[in-house]
Amino acid sequence: MKKAWSESLPAIQFRIARPTHQLQKIIEFYTNGLGLEIVGSFKNHDGYNGVMFGLPDVDYHLEFTQHLNATPILPPSDDNLLVFYMPNIEERNAMVSRLESMGYYAVEPENPYWKRNGITICDPDGWRIVLQNSNGIFKDIE
Known part of the structure; x- marks a missing residue:
């Protein structure tokens, strides 16, 4: 167990x-x-x-x-986020390029904090994903 x-x-x-x-x-x-x-x-x-x-x-x-009888789901506010901390900027940028090639582009985050080291992208339903170039939570807060 x-x-x-x-x-x-x-x-x-x-x-x-x-x-x-x-x-x-x-x-x-x-x-x-x-x-x-x-x-x-x-x-x-x-x-x-x-x-x-x-x-x-x-x-x-x-x-x-x-x-099975799905109707469109409205997205949440622009500040509902899934944040992925990624210490390697090259790997993060490769992921951003891959998403762009699929038609998903960066959007302006509601909270300017996420612009420091992050790129915000919406998933197909409009939920926001932040790809944050950081070693982890609380390490990038001043």
């Missing part, structure tokens, strides 16, 4: 889940564009299809679901 995070939060796994109305485009963006691995998927489970991407494994993952 996996070890719990702490006594006050005895969780052993963390999932961020959100709906989409264009699952195939989401799969292409997160696999071909960002390079995440699919760690699970399902079809017609109680009327839903879905896919899970590991971050970097199944202990932390993103799940996207699409109802």
Whole structure:
């Protein structure tokens, strides 16, 4: 059995889940564009299809679901972000180039902090992804 995070939060796994109305485009963006691995998927489970991407494994993952009768999902505010910290700027820039070749271009972040070392790109549903050139959280805050 996996070890719990702490006594006050005895969780052993963390999932961020959100709906989409264009699952195939989401799969292409997160696999071909960002390079995440699919760690699970399902079809017609109680009327839903879905896919899970590991971050970097199944202990932390993103799940996207699409109802079989999906209607367009409105994007959140411009300050709802998934931030990926990437210490190697060449690798980050290669990822940005790959996303641009797929038709996903940088957008202006709402919070100017993310312009310092980051590039913000919207996924197919309009959710914002920040590719931050940094060694990790809190190390780039002044």
